[in-house]
Amino acid sequence: MSASLRVSPANGAEWREATRLLAAGEATLVSLWGDDGRMRMAVRQASGALSFVEVACEDGSFPSVASVHAPADRLERAACDLFGFTARETADKRRWLDHGRWPLRHPLGQAVPHDGAPDAYPFLNAEGEGLHQIPVGPVHAGIIEPGHFRFHAGGESVVRLEERLGYVHKGVDRLMRGANLERGGVLAARVSGDSTVAYGVAFARAVEAALGIEAPPRAHGLRGLMAELERIANHFGDIGAVCNDAAFALMHAHCGILRERTLRTAKAAFGHRLMMDAVVPGGVAVDLTPEGAEAIRALVRHVRTTFPGLVQLYDNTASLQDRTVGTGVLNVDLARRFGAGGVVGRASGRDFDARRDCPYPPYDAFSFEVPIRRAGDVNARIWVRIEEVGESLSLIEAMLLRLAGGPVLATLASAGSACEGFALIETFRGEVFAHVRLANDGVVARCHLRDASWFQWPLLEAAIEGNIVADFPLCNKSFNCSYSGCDL
Amino acid sequence: MIVDLAFQLLQMTLVIAVAPLLTGLVRATKARLMRRRGPPLIQPYRDLIRLARKEAVVADGASWLFRFVPYLVFAATWVAAALVPTFATGLLFSWSADLIAIIALLGAARFFLALAGLDVGTSFGGLGSSREALFGALAEPAMIVIVFTLALVAGSTQLSTVAAYMVSSNVGLRVSLGMALVALIVVALAENGRIPVDNPATHLELTMVHEAMILEYSGRHLAVIELAAMLKLVLYVSLIVCVFVPWGLAIADASVADRLLGALLYLVKLALAGVALGVFESSIAKMRVFRVPDFVGAALMLGFLGALLLFVSRTLK
Numbered sequence: 001m002s003a004s005l006r007v008s009p010a011n012g013a014e015w016r017e018a019t020r021l022l023a024a025g026e027a028t029l030v031s032l033w034g035d036d037g038r039m040r041m042a043v044r045q046a047s048g049a050l051s052f053v054e055v056a057c058e059d060g061s062f063p064s065v066a067s068v069h070a071p072a073d074r075l076e077r078a079a080c081d082l083f084g085f086t087a088r089e090t091a092d093k094r095r096w097l098d099h100g101r102w103p104l105r106h107p108l109g110q111a112v113p114h115d116g117a118p119d120a121y122p123f124l125n126a127e128g129e130g131l132h133q134i135p136v137g138p139v140h141a142g143i144i145e146p147g148h149f150r151f152h153a154g155g156e157s158v159v160r161l162e163e164r165l166g167y168v169h170k171g172v173d174r175l176m177r178g179a180n181l182e183r184g185g186v187l188a189a190r191v192s193g194d195s196t197v198a199y200g201v202a203f204a205r206a207v208e209a210a211l212g213i214e215a216p217p218r219a220h221g222l223r224g225l226m227a228e229l230e231r232i233a234n235h236f237g238d239i240g241a242v243c244n245d246a247a248f249a250l251m252h253a254h255c256g257i258l259r260e261r262t263l264r265t266a267k268a269a270f271g272h273r274l275m276m277d278a279v280v281p282g283g284v285a286v287d288l289t290p291e292g293a294e295a296i297r298a299l300v301r302h303v304r305t306t307f308p309g310l311v312q313l314y315d316n317t318a319s320l321q322d323r324t325v326g327t328g329v330l331n332v333d334l335a336r337r338f339g340a341g342g343v344v345g346r347a348s349g350r351d352f353d354a355r356r357d358c359p360y361p362p363y364d365a366f367s368f369e370v371p372i373r374r375a376g377d378v379n380a381r382i383w384v385r386i387e388e389v390g391e392s393l394s395l396i397e398a399m400l401l402r403l404a405g406g407p408v409l410a411t412l413a414s415a416g417s418a419c420e421g422f423a424l425i426e427t428f429r430g431e432v433f434a435h436v437r438l439a440n441d442g443v444v445a446r447c448h449l450r451d452a453s454w455f456q457w458p459l460l461e462a463a464i465e466g467n468i469v470a471d472f473p474l475c476n477k478s479f480n481c482s483y484s485g486c487d488l
Numbered sequence: 489m490i491v492d493l494a495f496q497l498l499q500m501t502l503v504i505a506v507a508p509l510l511t512g513l514v515r516a517t518k519a520r521l522m523r524r525r526g527p528p529l530i531q532p533y534r535d536l537i538r539l540a541r542k543e544a545v546v547a548d549g550a551s552w553l554f555r556f557v558p559y560l561v562f563a564a565t566w567v568a569a570a571l572v573p574t575f576a577t578g579l580l581f582s583w584s585a586d587l588i589a590i591i592a593l594l595g596a597a598r599f600f601l602a603l604a605g606l607d608v609g610t611s612f613g614g615l616g617s618s619r620e621a622l623f624g625a626l627a628e629p630a631m632i633v634i635v636f637t638l639a640l641v642a643g644s645t646q647l648s649t650v651a652a653y654m655v656s657s658n659v660g661l662r663v664s665l666g667m668a669l670v671a672l673i674v675v676a677l678a679e680n681g682r683i684p685v686d687n688p689a690t691h692l693e694l695t696m697v698h699e700a701m702i703l704e705y706s707g708r709h710l711a712v713i714e715l716a717a718m719l720k721l722v723l724y725v726s727l728i729v730c731v732f733v734p735w736g737l738a739i740a741d742a743s744v745a746d747r748l749l750g751a752l753l754y755l756v757k758l759a760l761a762g763v764a765l766g767v768f769e770s771s772i773a774k775m776r777v778f779r780v781p782d783f784v785g786a787a788l789m790l791g792f793l794g795a796l797l798l799f800v801s802r803t804l805k
Contacts, residue, residue, distance in 0.1 A: 134611040134694075141703075142691030155618075156777060245695075247687035247774030253522035319684060320773040469615065470777045473692040 015055040015063060018043050023068035028339035030424070031433045031450040032065060032072050034079035034108065041065065042422070042433065044339070048357060050424070057085045064090035071338045071455055078488075082173060084109035095119060097166045097487065107174050126152035126160040134469065138167045145483035149472075156468040161461045168487040176447040181207055181281045181412060184444045188434070189276055191449050192485035197223070197230040198427035199449065200279030202434035205360065206447075207281040209421030210438050211412060217361075217404035219283035224362040224399050225296065226266070226275045226284075227426075228392045232303070233262040234428040235385040235392075238480050242382055243314065245473045246323040254310050258303060265299040268292060283409035293400055300393050311386055324379040328475030330463040331376060340459055341430025341452040344479055347384045348376035354431035358424045365402070368395055376463075378478040414442035429453060429482060451485030495747060496581055500570040503726070506755065507718035508532035510725070510762050515689075517766025532718065536711045544707030547608040557604035558705065558712040561597040565716040568593040569723040573730050575750035576738035577648040585647040587635040590727075591628065594679070597716070598624050605701030612693050616700025619777060623685065623697070626784040627678045630671060633791030637668045638731060640798045647730065654734045667794035669732050674787035676724035678780070680717070683769040685780050695774070725761045726754075733757060 018041060021027040030042035030050060039062045040054040055062050064087035065072040076087050077096035084106030100119035104111045123133075131154050138146035146167040152160040175187055188203035189196045201223050208215060215223075240255025263273040269292035270278050278286050314320065330340075335348035345352060353370040355363040371387035373380035415438065422435040430452025439445040460479045464472055512529040519526025546554060571585040571593075598620065605617035639645045641662065642653040653659060678685045681698035690696060693703065702713050730737060736753035738746045775783060 132611070134615070136694065140691075141693040243773070245692060247683050247690065247695075248772070249518070249522055249689070250770050253524065257523065317771075317773060319775070322779070323773055323776060468777055470695045472694050 012055055012063070014053045015039075015041070018051070018053045019063065019065050019068060021045070022065065022072070025337060029065075029069065029071050029075075029455075030339070031435070031448065031454075032075040032079065033435070033448040033450070034083035034085060035437070035446050035448075038062075039079060039085060040435075042435070050358075050422075057083075060084065061086040061088050063088055066090050066092065071458065074458070074486075075450070075454055082106065082108040094121060097169055099166055107171065108177070121164060123150045123162050123164075124160065128154065128159070130154050131159060147483050151469060151472075153469050156470065158464050158467055158469055158472070161464050161472070163457055163461060165457070165483060166487050168484045170484075170488065172449070172488045173447070176444050179444045179447075181442070181444070184436075184447060185280050186277060188447070188449060189279070191488065192427075192451060192482040193274065193276070194234055194482070195230065195427035195429060195432070195485070196274050196276045197226045197279055198425050198432055199434075200277070201227060202423045202425040202432045202449065203436065203447070204279055204281040204283075205423035205425065206421045206434040206436040207412075207438070209423060210419040210436055211415050211421070212419075213282070213410055213412065215283040215410055216407045218287075218406050219408045219410075220361040221399055221403040222284045222286075222288055222408060223279055225288070225396060225403075226270060226278060228396045228399070229262060229266050229269075229296070230275065231428040232389050232392045232396075233259050233266070235389050236262065238477070239310075239314070239382055239385050241480075242324070242378065242474065242477045243320060245477045246320055248317065248320050251310065251314060251320075254306075254313075258307065258310075261299060261302060265295050268295045280409070282412045283407070285409070287408050288403070293403070296396060296400060300396055303389070303393060307389065314382070314386075321379065323471075323474060324382060324478075325377060327378045327471050328463045328467055328478060329376045330459055332374060334459060334462055335376065338455045338459055340455050342426075342428070342456070343381050343384045343388070343430070344456045344459060345430065346371065347373045347380035349374040352431075354424050354426040358431075360423070360425065362399060366395060366398055378474055381478040416440070418445070427452060429480065429485075430456065432485075449485075449488070451482050453481035453483075453486050456481045457486065491744075495576060496570075499574055499576070500566070502574060502751070503569045503572075503722050504566065504715070504719060506758065507715065507722045508536060510722055510758055511718045513759060513762035514721075514766045514769070517763050518689075518770050521767065521770040532714075536715055539706075539711035539714065540708050542707040544705075544709050546709075547610075547704050549607075549609050550704070551607055553600075554604050554607045554704075555709070557600045557607075558709040558716075560600050562712045562716040562719075564593045564597040564600075565719045565723065568597075569719050569726070571647065572723055572726045573648055573651050573737065574726050575736075575754040576742065576747045577651050583646075587638070587645045587647055587650075588632075590647075590723075591631050591635065594720070594723075595624075595628055601701055601713075608704045610704060612696070612700045612703050615694075616697055616703070619697045620701060623678055623780055623784060626781055626788055627675050630675050630784060630788035630791050631679075633788060633795060634668045634671050634675065637664050637791060637794040637798065640795060641665060647727075651730045651734050651737055652739055654731055655737055655739060662798075664794035664797045665732070667790045667797070669728070671787040671790040671794070672728055672731075674784060674790075676728065678784045678787075680721050680724060682765065684772050684775040685783065687774050695777075722758070725758055729754070729757045729761065 022029055027043045027045045030044050032041045038054050038056045042050055042052050044050050062085055066076045067089045073092055074096050080087060081095050081098035101116055103116055105114045131152055134151040134153055136149040138148045148164040150162045151158055172187055172191055176184055185203055189200045191199050236255045236259040240252040243251035266275050267273045269288055270286050278284055330348045332349040335345050335350045340350055351372050356370055368391045371384050373384055418440055420437045424431050424433050433450040435448045437446040456479055464475050512532045516526045516529055568590045571581060571590055602617040602620050605613035635645060638650055642650040644650060681688055686697040705713055736750050738750035
């Protein structure tokens with residue numbers, strides 16, 4: 001879904017009403033972000049409609065959402081770090097993105113120099129006999145993104161896990177300010193490299209909505225193809241990696257082969273393995289040749305012959321099932337309250353997929369199943385991925401069949417005045433929310449990209465509770481949240 | 489006497505010389521099954537040389553124990569490995585080749601390694617040591633019960649005697665021996681930190697057992713510990729081979745040619761075991777940590793049952 005939006009005048013009452021709906025569970029938080037002198041919030045109501053509210057931070061403070069609705073906590077703290085606002089009534093006043101190591105405070109608000117001395121960070125405590133802390137990261141033994149995990153454990157059982165992220169902060173929000181549309185697209189495509197296509201689409205659609213233009217039909221079809229290729233490549237990687245964390249390297253090896261084939265097909269069809277920068281505002285930067293289309297068809301045929309065997313291998317390996325079934329259960333109610341998107345939500349019964357529920361082209365022209373499980377364990381998350389691969393293969397075939405002809409890029413005419421647009425686009429992790437505000441001269445005044453992982457990371461903390469420490473990597477990999485996407 | 493000494497020395501060098509090769513073979517087998525080309529067989533030798541050349545970084549909080557333990561672990565493991573008849577019995581050290589002595593040596597090595605894991609005070613070392621102690625508390629008694637079963641059959645805990653008895657024709661097919669074999673394989677998997685008990689190839693610090701204990705080691709210390717771990721694998725394979733498939737083993741006073749043939753056969757058996765281990769490890773996932781005591785406990789029960797069956801069958805006779 002994407003649209004341009006009209007900004008309602010700042011009204012504290014609307015903000016409070018939205019907060020009340022969130023706390024009552026009658027609406028789902030889509031995003032919460034700061035802008036010049038105000039805080040903004042997007043919520044999805046029970047009817048499915050998105051609504052936007054904002055509140056002016058006249059004295060630099062605003063009524064906290066996190067104090068009554070936990071999912072807003074980290075978004076709110078991040079916005080405060082960037083803009084220097086304070087959330088009233090909130091219990092959690094710790095900084096989130098800003099570890100104190102930046103040379104300045106509040107880079108997007110009234111910036112003040114800072115000496116770069118790291119802040120102390122008091123982790124939430126757990127007390128009891130025999131409890132001990134296990135600090136893990138941000139530097140890990142394997143080659144993964146950096147993040148700190150603080151476990152409170154009683155022997156092997158986890159009593160509490162708390163995450164601390166922000167180690168791959170790149171200053172995307174600040175870099176976006178004043179960027180032209182081309183540079184903005186390049187930046188958005190690099191927020192989380194594994195979902196570069198989906199981020200590209202999100203930014204492009206938000207810009208197109210703001211400018212009131214629509215990409216040509218062929219561009220929509222190609223965006224859909226790229227997004228589905230990206231989805232299956234990542235799902236192959238994830239399915240294999242989860243099994244590898246249970247020391248079942250065979251699955252990992254074979255899924256690795258499938259992922260590699262997918263990436264090579266992407267390279268052959270769109271000129272880049274990850275299809276980075278292929279999606280641009282106004283359309284796509286590369287067109288698909290008949291040979292490229294044939295390469296994609298060959299990939300689909302290959303996956304259809306080899307993947308079922310791997311699924312069977314997964315299903316029939318009792319020692320592997322023993323590890324995944326019943327491990328890291330995320331309960332259905334929590335997934336709903338946090339509005340967990342993507343595989344994490346769908347494995348815990350949250351029947352939401354932005355491609356179907358907030359339809360945007362080309363998905364509005366296709367019908368597909370959205371696999372749902374209710375068990376919420378590692379096994380359910382693997383199965384949702386497995387079934388999504390099957391749906392994506394059918395989608396790819398259908399999209400190729402109905403790929404329109406014509407141009408792939410529309411010219412972007414500047415609106416000549418300030419305008420705003422947003423988009424809600426499904427990545428392989430869940431939905432990414434993009435909001436773009438353009439200035440008079442057509443450059444980006446503010447761009448906010450909210451990764452699906454913002455609402456999934458806190459749920460990982462809940463899912464691991466009561467499990468054993470040694471099962472954490474398995475649970476973590478089955479969530480596969482983005483570090484980079486949240487650290488911005 | 490001189491010949492015996494020569495063969496004893498040959499055997500001691502043999503185990504240490506083939507140890508990295510066996511590990512390399514297991515890795516290569518697994519790599520092939522994953523459809524990877526994998527590193528060359530001699531890669532473990534290169535790794536050891538590389539590590540030995542590197543500077544050893546020692547944690548600030550480490551005591552003398554931390555520096556001392558790698559050599560102690562290595563020495564204990566090497567002595568234990570030298571006591572197992574690989575291709576010939578009746579070696580110079582045979583009088584001391586008591587199974588109980590081997591268990592004691594390995595137990596001592598485990599104890600000190602766990603201490604070293606705790607010594608630096610990091611949480612991973614503690615996690616690894618506590619898991620190692622949990623598994624060891626079951627694996628060691630299981631091993632002792634297995635030894636009892638063997639001793640009851642062969643009439644001795646001396647490995648040379650046991651092996652000589654197994655080669656002879658009066659051993660026959662015994663249920664107890666089958667149970668002891670299964671139990672011994674389980675113990676060997678657990679003691680060597682192989683899948684499904686531990687994953688020697690993991691990079692996940694939270695799931696490690698053996699690797700977590702030695703996470704703080706580097707340079708020559710790490711080289712020595714790695715070599716000790718490789719030796720331990722050879723030791724267990726040799727033990728299983730010499731007790732349960734002793735054919736070709738040169739019995740005391742055999743000719744030099746027989747002994748050489750025995751050595752060749754031994755290497756073949758070692759290679760077969762390495763490939764089998766690689767195949768097994770590829771076909772199974774790692775167990776949940778709390779399942780491992782059940783797994784190793786099964787070995788303990790099998791050992792007990794084996795010994796019990798022997799008693800019962802003798803009493804009924």
